[in-house]
Protein backbone atom coordinates (compact mmCIF):
# COMPACT_ATOMS: atom_id res chain seq x y z
CA UNK A 1 0.00 0.00 0.00
CA UNK A 2 2.68 2.47 1.05
CA UNK A 3 4.80 1.37 -1.86
CA UNK A 4 1.93 2.00 -4.21
CA UNK A 5 1.51 5.49 -2.84
CA UNK A 6 5.18 6.30 -3.34
CA UNK A 7 5.06 4.84 -6.80
CA UNK A 8 2.14 7.09 -7.73
CA UNK A 9 3.99 10.06 -6.23
CA UNK A 10 7.04 9.24 -8.22
CA UNK A 11 5.07 9.08 -11.45
CA UNK A 12 3.33 12.34 -10.62
CA UNK A 13 6.48 14.24 -9.65
CA UNK A 14 8.39 13.07 -12.64
CA UNK A 15 5.45 14.13 -14.79
CA UNK A 16 5.27 17.56 -13.17
CA UNK A 17 8.98 18.13 -13.65
CA UNK A 18 8.66 17.17 -17.27
CA UNK A 19 5.73 19.58 -17.42
CA UNK A 20 8.04 22.45 -16.51
CA UNK A 21 10.10 21.60 -19.54
CA UNK A 22 6.99 21.73 -21.72
CA UNK A 23 6.18 25.14 -20.28
CA UNK A 24 9.64 26.35 -21.12
CA UNK A 25 8.93 25.78 -24.79
CA UNK A 26 5.36 27.09 -24.62
CA UNK A 27 6.48 30.39 -23.07
CA UNK A 28 8.45 31.21 -26.20
CA UNK A 29 5.24 31.09 -28.22
CA UNK A 30 3.29 33.10 -25.66
CA UNK A 31 5.79 35.95 -25.68
CA UNK A 32 5.56 36.47 -29.41
CA UNK A 33 1.81 36.04 -29.58
CA UNK A 34 1.44 38.65 -26.88
CA UNK A 35 3.58 41.24 -28.59
CA UNK A 36 2.72 40.80 -32.24
CA UNK A 37 -0.30 38.52 -32.35
CA UNK A 38 1.64 36.03 -34.43
CA UNK A 39 1.85 32.33 -33.87
CA UNK A 40 5.56 31.78 -34.38
CA UNK A 41 5.87 28.59 -36.34
CA UNK A 42 9.66 28.92 -36.09
CA UNK A 43 9.85 28.60 -32.29
CA UNK A 44 11.02 24.97 -32.49
CA UNK A 45 13.60 25.84 -35.11
CA UNK A 46 14.80 28.65 -32.88
CA UNK A 47 15.33 26.10 -30.08
CA UNK A 48 17.37 23.91 -32.43
CA UNK A 49 19.30 26.84 -33.83
CA UNK A 50 20.14 28.18 -30.37
CA UNK A 51 21.08 24.81 -28.90
CA UNK A 52 23.16 23.80 -31.90
CA UNK A 53 24.97 27.11 -31.82
CA UNK A 54 25.67 26.73 -28.12
CA UNK A 55 26.90 23.14 -28.42
CA UNK A 56 29.16 24.03 -31.31
CA UNK A 57 30.69 26.96 -29.46
CA UNK A 58 31.20 24.80 -26.40
CA UNK A 59 32.64 21.88 -28.34
CA UNK A 60 34.99 24.27 -30.08
CA UNK A 61 36.67 24.63 -26.71
CA UNK A 62 35.09 27.79 -25.37
CA UNK A 63 34.32 28.12 -21.70
CA UNK A 64 30.72 27.08 -20.87
CA UNK A 65 29.61 30.59 -19.90
CA UNK A 66 31.31 32.19 -22.87
CA UNK A 67 29.57 29.73 -25.20
CA UNK A 68 26.27 30.45 -23.48
CA UNK A 69 26.78 34.20 -23.74
CA UNK A 70 27.78 33.92 -27.38
CA UNK A 71 24.68 31.85 -28.17
CA UNK A 72 22.55 34.45 -26.41
CA UNK A 73 24.12 37.27 -28.41
CA UNK A 74 23.49 35.22 -31.53
CA UNK A 75 19.79 34.92 -30.67
CA UNK A 76 19.55 38.66 -30.00
CA UNK A 77 21.14 39.45 -33.34
CA UNK A 78 18.75 37.00 -34.96
CA UNK A 79 15.81 38.79 -33.32
CA UNK A 80 16.97 42.15 -34.66
CA UNK A 81 17.40 40.71 -38.14
CA UNK A 82 13.96 39.08 -38.04
CA UNK A 83 12.39 42.36 -36.95
CA UNK A 84 14.10 44.31 -39.75
CA UNK A 85 13.72 41.82 -42.57
CA UNK A 86 10.48 40.02 -41.81
CA UNK A 87 8.29 41.95 -39.39
CA UNK A 88 8.87 45.56 -40.36
CA UNK A 89 7.95 45.17 -44.04
CA UNK A 90 4.85 43.22 -43.05
CA UNK A 91 3.56 45.73 -40.52
CA UNK A 92 -0.24 46.13 -40.53
CA UNK A 93 -0.70 43.00 -42.65
CA UNK A 94 -3.13 40.30 -41.53
CA UNK A 95 -1.75 37.86 -38.93
CA UNK A 96 -2.05 34.99 -41.40
CA UNK A 97 0.59 36.57 -43.63
CA UNK A 98 2.94 36.95 -40.68
CA UNK A 99 2.25 33.35 -39.75
CA UNK A 100 3.27 32.24 -43.21
CA UNK A 101 6.39 34.33 -42.92
CA UNK A 102 7.30 32.41 -39.75
CA UNK A 103 6.86 29.12 -41.63
CA UNK A 104 9.45 30.34 -44.08
CA UNK A 105 11.62 31.43 -41.20
CA UNK A 106 11.43 27.96 -39.64
CA UNK A 107 12.89 26.24 -42.69
CA UNK A 108 15.41 29.00 -43.19
CA UNK A 109 16.70 28.56 -39.63
CA UNK A 110 16.88 24.79 -39.90
CA UNK A 111 18.77 25.06 -43.16
CA UNK A 112 21.07 27.71 -41.77
CA UNK A 113 21.76 25.66 -38.65
CA UNK A 114 22.74 22.66 -40.75
CA UNK A 115 24.85 24.73 -43.10
CA UNK A 116 26.73 26.30 -40.22
CA UNK A 117 27.09 23.38 -37.87
CA UNK A 118 26.43 20.21 -39.85
CA UNK A 119 23.77 17.57 -39.61
CA UNK A 120 25.07 15.07 -37.13
CA UNK A 121 23.58 14.91 -33.64
CA UNK A 122 25.55 16.31 -30.73
CA UNK A 123 25.37 14.90 -27.26
CA UNK A 124 25.03 17.53 -24.56
CA UNK A 125 26.18 16.86 -21.01
CA UNK A 126 25.72 19.65 -18.49
CA UNK A 127 27.26 17.61 -15.72
CA UNK A 128 24.01 17.13 -13.88
CA UNK A 129 23.20 13.42 -13.85
CA UNK A 130 19.83 12.24 -15.06
CA UNK A 131 19.81 9.89 -12.07
CA UNK A 132 17.75 9.81 -8.87
CA UNK A 133 18.51 12.06 -5.97
CA UNK A 134 19.60 9.97 -3.00
CA UNK A 135 17.91 9.70 0.36
CA UNK A 136 14.35 10.25 -0.85
CA UNK A 137 11.51 7.74 -0.73
CA UNK A 138 10.88 8.42 -4.43
CA UNK A 139 13.19 8.45 -7.41
CA UNK A 140 13.49 12.00 -8.71
CA UNK A 141 15.93 12.75 -11.47
CA UNK A 142 18.44 15.41 -10.50
CA UNK A 143 18.42 16.73 -14.02
CA UNK A 144 14.65 17.07 -14.09
CA UNK A 145 14.78 18.91 -10.80
CA UNK A 146 17.46 21.21 -12.15
CA UNK A 147 15.54 21.87 -15.36
CA UNK A 148 12.38 22.62 -13.41
CA UNK A 149 14.26 25.06 -11.17
CA UNK A 150 15.71 26.87 -14.17
CA UNK A 151 12.27 27.09 -15.78
CA UNK A 152 10.79 28.46 -12.61
CA UNK A 153 13.53 31.09 -12.30
CA UNK A 154 13.02 32.11 -15.88
CA UNK A 155 9.28 32.50 -15.39
CA UNK A 156 9.77 34.56 -12.25
CA UNK A 157 12.21 36.80 -14.06
CA UNK A 158 9.74 37.30 -16.90
CA UNK A 159 6.85 38.07 -14.59
CA UNK A 160 8.92 40.64 -12.74
CA UNK A 161 10.08 42.12 -16.02
CA UNK A 162 6.56 42.45 -17.42
CA UNK A 163 5.01 43.88 -14.28
CA UNK A 164 7.74 45.91 -12.65
CA UNK A 165 9.63 47.60 -15.46
CA UNK A 166 8.87 50.40 -17.87
CA UNK A 167 9.66 48.32 -20.95
CA UNK A 168 7.68 45.37 -19.60
CA UNK A 169 4.66 47.59 -19.09
CA UNK A 170 5.08 48.96 -22.62
CA UNK A 171 5.14 45.39 -23.95
CA UNK A 172 1.87 44.63 -22.19
CA UNK A 173 0.39 47.83 -23.61
CA UNK A 174 1.43 46.75 -27.10
CA UNK A 175 -0.24 43.40 -26.60
CA UNK A 176 -3.50 45.10 -25.62
CA UNK A 177 -3.62 47.73 -28.36
CA UNK A 178 -0.61 48.31 -30.54
CA UNK A 179 -1.96 51.43 -32.19
CA UNK A 180 -2.75 53.08 -28.88
CA UNK A 181 0.73 52.07 -27.73
CA UNK A 182 2.19 53.88 -30.72
CA UNK A 183 0.12 56.92 -29.86
CA UNK A 184 1.95 57.30 -26.55
CA UNK A 185 5.29 56.97 -28.27
CA UNK A 186 6.08 53.30 -27.80
CA UNK A 187 8.07 52.06 -30.78
CA UNK A 188 6.53 48.85 -32.07
CA UNK A 189 9.72 47.92 -33.89
CA UNK A 190 11.69 48.22 -30.69
CA UNK A 191 9.11 46.17 -28.78
CA UNK A 192 9.07 43.43 -31.41
CA UNK A 193 12.84 43.29 -31.40
CA UNK A 194 12.89 43.00 -27.61
CA UNK A 195 10.21 40.29 -27.57
CA UNK A 196 11.90 38.21 -30.23
CA UNK A 197 15.18 38.57 -28.38
CA UNK A 198 13.57 37.34 -25.17
CA UNK A 199 11.84 34.53 -27.05
CA UNK A 200 15.24 33.69 -28.53
CA UNK A 201 16.74 33.56 -25.05
CA UNK A 202 13.92 31.32 -23.86
CA UNK A 203 14.46 29.11 -26.92
CA UNK A 204 18.13 28.84 -25.98
CA UNK A 205 17.32 27.66 -22.47
CA UNK A 206 14.64 25.27 -23.73
CA UNK A 207 16.94 23.99 -26.45
CA UNK A 208 19.72 23.30 -23.96
CA UNK A 209 17.42 21.52 -21.51
CA UNK A 210 15.73 19.37 -24.13
CA UNK A 211 19.00 18.92 -26.00
CA UNK A 212 20.51 17.44 -22.86
CA UNK A 213 17.61 15.02 -22.76
CA UNK A 214 17.29 14.11 -26.40
CA UNK A 215 20.58 15.10 -27.95
CA UNK A 216 20.97 18.24 -30.02
CA UNK A 217 19.66 17.25 -33.40
CA UNK A 218 16.99 17.96 -35.94
CA UNK A 219 14.25 16.17 -33.98
CA UNK A 220 14.66 18.84 -31.29
CA UNK A 221 12.26 20.96 -33.33
CA UNK A 222 9.55 18.45 -32.51
CA UNK A 223 9.47 19.43 -28.85
CA UNK A 224 7.00 22.10 -29.90
CA UNK A 225 4.35 19.45 -30.44
CA UNK A 226 3.70 18.99 -26.73
CA UNK A 227 4.06 22.71 -26.20
CA UNK A 228 1.15 23.26 -28.57
CA UNK A 229 -1.15 21.26 -26.36
CA UNK A 230 0.13 23.26 -23.41
CA UNK A 231 -0.66 26.48 -25.27
CA UNK A 232 -4.17 25.42 -26.11
CA UNK A 233 -4.83 24.36 -22.55
CA UNK A 234 -3.22 27.36 -20.86
CA UNK A 235 -4.31 30.03 -23.30
CA UNK A 236 -2.19 31.46 -26.08
CA UNK A 237 -1.32 34.69 -24.36
CA UNK A 238 -0.69 33.79 -20.75
CA UNK A 239 2.67 32.96 -19.25
CA UNK A 240 0.99 31.75 -16.08
CA UNK A 241 -1.26 29.64 -18.29
CA UNK A 242 1.75 28.08 -19.99
CA UNK A 243 3.25 27.11 -16.64
CA UNK A 244 0.08 25.75 -15.08
CA UNK A 245 -0.97 23.93 -18.25
CA UNK A 246 2.53 22.47 -18.58
CA UNK A 247 2.23 21.09 -15.06
CA UNK A 248 -1.29 19.75 -15.64
CA UNK A 249 -0.33 18.03 -18.85
CA UNK A 250 3.00 16.75 -17.59
CA UNK A 251 1.50 15.35 -14.39
CA UNK A 252 -1.70 13.90 -15.79
CA UNK A 253 -0.28 12.31 -18.93
CA UNK A 254 2.25 10.30 -16.91
CA UNK A 255 -0.36 9.14 -14.42
CA UNK A 256 -2.82 8.22 -17.15
CA UNK A 257 -0.16 6.42 -19.14
CA UNK A 258 1.08 4.40 -16.21
CA UNK A 259 -2.27 3.49 -14.72
CA UNK A 260 -4.06 2.71 -17.97
CA UNK A 261 -1.20 0.40 -18.67
CA UNK A 262 -1.29 -1.27 -15.27
CA UNK A 263 -5.06 -1.58 -15.04
CA UNK A 264 -6.19 -2.15 -18.61
CA UNK A 265 -2.98 -2.98 -20.36
CA UNK A 266 -3.44 -0.03 -22.73
CA UNK A 267 -0.25 1.72 -23.75
CA UNK A 268 0.90 4.68 -25.79
CA UNK A 269 -1.65 7.11 -24.37
CA UNK A 270 1.07 9.55 -23.38
CA UNK A 271 1.62 10.58 -26.98
CA UNK A 272 -1.86 12.01 -27.52
CA UNK A 273 -3.36 12.45 -24.06
CA UNK A 274 -2.21 16.08 -23.90
CA UNK A 275 -4.20 16.94 -27.01
CA UNK A 276 -7.30 15.10 -25.87
CA UNK A 277 -7.18 17.06 -22.61
CA UNK A 278 -6.53 20.37 -24.34
CA UNK A 279 -9.39 19.90 -26.78
CA UNK A 280 -11.73 18.90 -24.01
CA UNK A 281 -10.95 22.09 -22.08
CA UNK A 282 -11.31 24.11 -25.28
CA UNK A 283 -15.00 23.17 -25.34
CA UNK A 284 -15.58 24.98 -22.08
CA UNK A 285 -12.97 27.72 -22.21
CA UNK A 286 -12.22 28.72 -25.79
CA UNK A 287 -9.38 31.00 -24.71
CA UNK A 288 -7.79 28.35 -22.50
CA UNK A 289 -7.53 28.25 -18.74
CA UNK A 290 -5.63 31.52 -18.37
CA UNK A 291 -5.92 33.20 -21.75
CA UNK A 292 -6.82 36.87 -21.64
CA UNK A 293 -10.54 37.02 -21.41
CA UNK A 294 -12.04 39.21 -24.06
CA UNK A 295 -13.34 42.10 -21.99
CA UNK A 296 -16.68 42.84 -23.58
CA UNK A 297 -17.70 45.94 -21.70
CA UNK A 298 -17.84 49.26 -23.41
CA UNK B 299 -10.67 83.39 -24.74
CA UNK B 300 -7.85 85.02 -26.55
CA UNK B 301 -5.40 83.18 -28.69
CA UNK B 302 -1.93 84.52 -28.08
CA UNK B 303 -0.58 86.39 -30.98
CA UNK B 304 2.49 84.45 -31.88
CA UNK B 305 4.99 85.17 -34.61
CA UNK B 306 4.60 81.67 -35.93
CA UNK B 307 1.91 79.08 -35.32
CA UNK B 308 2.69 76.03 -33.21
CA UNK B 309 1.35 73.71 -35.86
CA UNK B 310 0.83 74.37 -39.52
CA UNK B 311 -0.73 71.89 -41.92
CA UNK B 312 -0.29 72.95 -45.54
CA UNK B 313 -2.56 71.53 -48.16
CA UNK B 314 -2.06 67.87 -47.32
CA UNK B 315 -3.41 64.98 -49.28
CA UNK B 316 -3.78 61.55 -47.64
CA UNK B 317 -4.13 58.25 -49.43
CA UNK B 318 -4.92 54.90 -47.80
CA UNK B 319 -3.68 51.65 -49.32
CA UNK B 320 -2.06 53.61 -52.17
CA UNK B 321 -5.43 54.19 -53.84
CA UNK B 322 -8.07 55.58 -51.51
CA UNK B 323 -7.81 59.35 -51.54
CA UNK B 324 -9.29 60.64 -48.31
CA UNK B 325 -7.88 64.12 -47.65
CA UNK B 326 -7.90 66.33 -50.71
CA UNK B 327 -5.84 69.30 -49.65
CA UNK B 328 -6.39 70.19 -45.99
CA UNK B 329 -4.76 73.23 -44.45
CA UNK B 330 -5.07 74.40 -40.90
CA UNK B 331 -3.07 75.95 -38.13
CA UNK B 332 -2.94 75.89 -34.37
CA UNK B 333 -1.46 78.87 -32.56
CA UNK B 334 0.40 78.59 -29.28
CA UNK B 335 -2.00 78.22 -26.39
CA UNK B 336 -5.16 77.98 -28.41
CA UNK B 337 -7.97 75.46 -28.73
CA UNK B 338 -8.83 74.76 -32.35
CA UNK B 339 -11.86 72.70 -33.31
CA UNK B 340 -11.93 70.44 -36.33
CA UNK B 341 -15.58 69.80 -37.03
CA UNK B 342 -17.41 67.59 -39.43
CA UNK B 343 -19.72 64.65 -39.86
CA UNK B 344 -18.74 61.02 -39.61
CA UNK B 345 -16.34 60.13 -42.43
CA UNK B 346 -15.35 63.73 -43.17
CA UNK B 347 -11.69 62.99 -42.50
CA UNK B 348 -11.15 64.37 -38.99
CA UNK B 349 -9.38 61.31 -37.63
CA UNK B 350 -7.30 61.02 -40.76
CA UNK B 351 -6.16 64.63 -40.37
CA UNK B 352 -5.13 64.04 -36.76
CA UNK B 353 -3.33 60.83 -37.63
CA UNK B 354 -1.50 62.57 -40.44
CA UNK B 355 -0.18 65.05 -37.87
CA UNK B 356 0.76 62.45 -35.22
CA UNK B 357 1.92 60.06 -37.92
CA UNK B 358 -0.20 57.18 -36.74
CA UNK B 359 -1.27 56.84 -40.36
CA UNK B 360 1.44 54.42 -41.26
CA UNK B 361 0.00 51.73 -38.99
CA UNK B 362 -3.17 51.96 -41.08
CA UNK B 363 -1.36 51.89 -44.36
CA UNK B 364 -2.05 55.56 -44.98
CA UNK B 365 0.34 58.10 -46.49
CA UNK B 366 0.63 61.84 -46.79
CA UNK B 367 1.20 62.16 -50.52
CA UNK B 368 1.15 65.96 -50.87
CA UNK B 369 1.59 69.02 -48.74
CA UNK B 370 3.59 69.51 -45.58
CA UNK B 371 3.21 69.68 -41.83
CA UNK B 372 5.36 71.90 -39.65
CA UNK B 373 5.55 71.97 -35.88
CA UNK B 374 7.37 74.83 -34.16
CA UNK B 375 8.56 75.89 -37.58
CA UNK B 376 10.10 72.56 -38.51
CA UNK B 377 8.90 69.93 -40.94
CA UNK B 378 7.69 66.82 -39.13
CA UNK B 379 6.49 64.73 -42.05
CA UNK B 380 9.37 62.28 -41.72
CA UNK B 381 9.23 61.82 -37.95
CA UNK B 382 7.58 58.71 -36.56
CA UNK B 383 5.07 58.68 -33.72
CA UNK B 384 7.60 58.11 -30.90
CA UNK B 385 9.75 61.02 -32.12
CA UNK B 386 6.69 63.25 -32.32
CA UNK B 387 5.62 62.35 -28.80
CA UNK B 388 9.08 63.29 -27.62
CA UNK B 389 8.79 66.59 -29.45
CA UNK B 390 5.49 67.36 -27.81
CA UNK B 391 2.66 66.15 -30.04
CA UNK B 392 0.37 63.48 -28.65
CA UNK B 393 -2.90 62.10 -29.95
CA UNK B 394 -5.78 60.87 -27.83
CA UNK B 395 -7.36 58.41 -30.21
CA UNK B 396 -11.01 58.10 -31.02
CA UNK B 397 -12.83 55.51 -28.94
CA UNK B 398 -10.61 56.00 -25.86
CA UNK B 399 -8.40 52.99 -26.56
CA UNK B 400 -7.28 52.14 -23.04
CA UNK B 401 -5.01 49.17 -22.44
CA UNK B 402 -7.72 47.00 -21.01
CA UNK B 403 -5.53 44.57 -19.09
CA UNK B 404 -3.45 47.30 -17.48
CA UNK B 405 -4.57 48.96 -14.27
CA UNK B 406 -5.59 52.62 -14.42
CA UNK B 407 -2.28 53.65 -12.88
CA UNK B 408 -0.24 51.47 -15.22
CA UNK B 409 -2.16 52.79 -18.19
CA UNK B 410 -1.46 56.36 -17.16
CA UNK B 411 2.21 55.51 -16.70
CA UNK B 412 2.52 54.32 -20.30
CA UNK B 413 2.04 57.97 -21.22
CA UNK B 414 5.39 58.71 -19.60
CA UNK B 415 7.15 56.08 -21.70
CA UNK B 416 9.23 58.52 -23.73
CA UNK B 417 10.20 60.73 -20.81
CA UNK B 418 13.74 60.88 -19.53
CA UNK B 419 13.34 63.42 -16.76
CA UNK B 420 13.31 60.97 -13.88
CA UNK B 421 10.93 59.16 -11.57
CA UNK B 422 10.24 62.10 -9.29
CA UNK B 423 8.95 64.35 -12.06
CA UNK B 424 6.84 61.54 -13.49
CA UNK B 425 5.37 60.73 -10.11
CA UNK B 426 4.54 64.37 -9.59
CA UNK B 427 2.69 64.46 -12.90
CA UNK B 428 0.80 61.32 -11.97
CA UNK B 429 -0.44 63.20 -8.92
CA UNK B 430 -1.39 66.09 -11.18
CA UNK B 431 -3.45 63.75 -13.37
CA UNK B 432 -5.26 62.39 -10.33
CA UNK B 433 -5.94 65.99 -9.30
CA UNK B 434 -7.58 66.72 -12.61
CA UNK B 435 -9.51 63.45 -12.54
CA UNK B 436 -10.22 62.80 -8.87
CA UNK B 437 -12.61 59.98 -9.65
CA UNK B 438 -9.71 57.95 -11.02
CA UNK B 439 -8.01 57.85 -7.60
CA UNK B 440 -10.36 55.18 -6.33
CA UNK B 441 -9.84 53.18 -9.53
CA UNK B 442 -6.02 53.19 -9.50
CA UNK B 443 -5.61 49.45 -9.46
CA UNK B 444 -8.71 48.49 -11.47
CA UNK B 445 -8.08 47.21 -14.97
CA UNK B 446 -9.14 49.83 -17.48
CA UNK B 447 -11.26 47.24 -19.26
CA UNK B 448 -13.59 47.29 -16.28
CA UNK B 449 -14.11 51.01 -15.73
CA UNK B 450 -16.87 53.15 -17.24
CA UNK B 451 -16.64 54.86 -20.61
CA UNK B 452 -16.27 58.27 -19.00
CA UNK B 453 -13.48 57.03 -16.78
CA UNK B 454 -11.77 55.47 -19.78
CA UNK B 455 -11.87 58.81 -21.57
CA UNK B 456 -10.28 60.37 -18.49
CA UNK B 457 -7.56 57.74 -18.51
CA UNK B 458 -6.94 58.37 -22.21
CA UNK B 459 -6.58 62.11 -21.68
CA UNK B 460 -4.61 61.69 -18.45
CA UNK B 461 -2.27 59.27 -20.16
CA UNK B 462 -1.59 61.82 -22.90
CA UNK B 463 -0.97 64.45 -20.26
CA UNK B 464 1.69 62.20 -18.70
CA UNK B 465 3.78 62.79 -21.82
CA UNK B 466 3.87 66.52 -21.00
CA UNK B 467 2.76 67.51 -24.51
CA UNK B 468 2.76 70.96 -26.08
CA UNK B 469 -0.01 69.97 -28.47
CA UNK B 470 -2.76 67.48 -27.75
CA UNK B 471 -4.78 66.07 -30.63
CA UNK B 472 -8.13 65.02 -29.18
CA UNK B 473 -10.29 62.80 -31.35
CA UNK B 474 -13.97 62.95 -30.40
CA UNK B 475 -13.61 62.91 -26.62
CA UNK B 476 -17.39 63.28 -26.26
CA UNK B 477 -18.19 60.19 -28.28
CA UNK B 478 -20.71 57.94 -26.59
CA UNK B 479 -20.69 59.78 -23.27
CA UNK B 480 -23.66 61.02 -21.25
CA UNK B 481 -24.19 64.80 -21.39
CA UNK B 482 -22.92 65.60 -17.89
CA UNK B 483 -19.77 63.57 -18.53
CA UNK B 484 -19.24 65.43 -21.79
CA UNK B 485 -19.54 68.62 -19.77
CA UNK B 486 -16.97 67.40 -17.24
CA UNK B 487 -14.50 66.35 -19.94
CA UNK B 488 -14.81 69.64 -21.82
CA UNK B 489 -14.27 71.65 -18.65
CA UNK B 490 -11.10 69.71 -18.04
CA UNK B 491 -9.95 70.27 -21.60
CA UNK B 492 -10.28 74.01 -21.03
CA UNK B 493 -8.41 73.78 -17.73
CA UNK B 494 -5.59 71.79 -19.30
CA UNK B 495 -5.34 74.41 -21.98
CA UNK B 496 -5.16 77.28 -19.52
CA UNK B 497 -3.36 75.80 -16.55
CA UNK B 498 -0.98 73.36 -18.19
CA UNK B 499 -0.47 75.44 -21.31
CA UNK B 500 -1.38 72.59 -23.65
CA UNK B 501 -2.52 73.72 -27.10
CA UNK B 502 -5.38 71.64 -28.39
CA UNK B 503 -6.65 70.46 -31.74
CA UNK B 504 -10.07 69.02 -31.06
CA UNK B 505 -11.88 66.84 -33.60
CA UNK B 506 -15.59 66.71 -32.82
CA UNK B 507 -18.99 65.90 -34.23
CA UNK B 508 -20.49 67.61 -31.22
CA UNK B 509 -20.24 70.97 -33.00
CA UNK B 510 -22.18 72.95 -30.48
CA UNK B 511 -20.13 71.88 -27.48
CA UNK B 512 -16.83 72.16 -29.30
CA UNK B 513 -17.56 75.68 -30.51
CA UNK B 514 -18.13 76.77 -26.92
CA UNK B 515 -14.55 75.94 -25.92
CA UNK B 516 -12.70 76.63 -29.17
CA UNK B 517 -10.98 79.84 -30.23
CA UNK B 518 -10.97 78.93 -33.88
CA UNK B 519 -12.70 76.27 -35.95
CA UNK B 520 -12.44 74.45 -39.24
CA UNK B 521 -15.28 72.60 -40.87
CA UNK B 522 -14.28 69.55 -42.81
CA UNK B 523 -16.43 67.86 -45.43
CA UNK B 524 -15.47 65.01 -47.64
CA UNK B 525 -11.76 65.53 -47.14
CA UNK B 526 -11.79 69.31 -47.64
CA UNK B 527 -11.99 72.33 -45.36
CA UNK B 528 -15.19 74.04 -46.42
CA UNK B 529 -15.29 76.77 -43.80
CA UNK B 530 -13.02 78.26 -41.18
CA UNK B 531 -13.08 81.17 -38.82
CA UNK B 532 -13.29 82.33 -35.21
CA UNK B 533 -15.51 80.08 -33.19
CA UNK B 534 -17.88 83.00 -32.79
CA UNK B 535 -18.14 83.63 -36.53
CA UNK B 536 -18.62 79.96 -37.26
CA UNK B 537 -21.35 79.67 -34.69
CA UNK B 538 -23.22 82.52 -36.34
CA UNK B 539 -22.81 81.15 -39.84
CA UNK B 540 -26.21 80.27 -41.24
CA UNK B 541 -25.20 77.04 -42.90
CA UNK B 542 -23.49 75.85 -39.79
CA UNK B 543 -26.58 76.72 -37.76
CA UNK B 544 -28.70 74.82 -40.18
CA UNK B 545 -26.65 71.75 -40.95
CA UNK B 546 -24.56 71.23 -37.84
CA UNK B 547 -26.44 72.84 -35.02
CA UNK B 548 -29.93 72.02 -36.24
CA UNK B 549 -31.05 75.58 -35.52
CA UNK B 550 -32.93 76.15 -38.72
CA UNK B 551 -35.89 78.48 -39.03
CA UNK B 552 -36.96 76.98 -42.32
CA UNK B 553 -37.81 73.62 -40.80
CA UNK B 554 -37.14 70.49 -42.76
CA UNK B 555 -34.16 70.61 -45.06
CA UNK B 556 -35.15 70.23 -48.66
CA UNK B 557 -32.93 68.82 -51.34
CA UNK B 558 -32.68 72.33 -52.81
CA UNK B 559 -31.22 73.62 -49.58
CA UNK B 560 -28.67 70.88 -49.65
CA UNK B 561 -27.78 71.71 -53.20
CA UNK B 562 -27.50 75.35 -52.33
CA UNK B 563 -25.19 74.36 -49.52
CA UNK B 564 -23.03 72.23 -51.76
CA UNK B 565 -22.60 75.15 -54.17
CA UNK B 566 -21.67 77.42 -51.36
CA UNK B 567 -19.30 74.81 -50.05
CA UNK B 568 -17.43 74.65 -53.31
CA UNK B 569 -17.17 78.37 -53.36
CA UNK B 570 -15.75 78.36 -49.85
CA UNK B 571 -13.27 75.65 -50.60
Ligand SMILES: Nc1ncnc2c1ncn2[C@@H]1O[C@H](COP(=O)(O)OP(=O)(O)O)[C@@H](O)[C@H]1O
Nearest residue numbers: 318322324343344345346347348349350351362
Ligand atom coordinates in the same frame (compact mmCIF):
# COMPACT_ATOMS: atom_id res chain seq x y z
N1 LIG C 1 -7.55 52.71 -42.77
C1 LIG C 1 -8.36 53.17 -43.73
N2 LIG C 1 -8.35 52.61 -44.95
C2 LIG C 1 -9.17 53.08 -45.92
N3 LIG C 1 -10.04 54.08 -45.77
C3 LIG C 1 -10.11 54.66 -44.56
C4 LIG C 1 -9.29 54.24 -43.48
N4 LIG C 1 -9.58 55.00 -42.40
C5 LIG C 1 -10.55 55.86 -42.79
N5 LIG C 1 -10.87 55.66 -44.08
C6 LIG C 1 -11.87 56.41 -44.86
O1 LIG C 1 -11.50 57.78 -44.84
C7 LIG C 1 -12.64 58.58 -44.70
C8 LIG C 1 -12.45 59.54 -43.54
O2 LIG C 1 -12.40 58.78 -42.34
P1 LIG C 1 -12.06 59.42 -40.95
O3 LIG C 1 -10.81 60.20 -41.07
O4 LIG C 1 -12.07 58.33 -39.95
O5 LIG C 1 -13.29 60.40 -40.74
P2 LIG C 1 -13.89 61.01 -39.39
O6 LIG C 1 -12.90 60.86 -38.32
O7 LIG C 1 -14.18 62.44 -39.73
O8 LIG C 1 -15.14 60.26 -39.12
C9 LIG C 1 -13.83 57.68 -44.56
O9 LIG C 1 -14.49 57.60 -45.80
C10 LIG C 1 -13.24 56.36 -44.21
O10 LIG C 1 -13.99 55.31 -44.74
Ligand SMILES: [Mg+2]
Nearest residue numbers: 348349350396
Ligand atom coordinates in the same frame (compact mmCIF):
# COMPACT_ATOMS: atom_id res chain seq x y z
MG1 LIG D 1 -13.09 59.87 -36.61
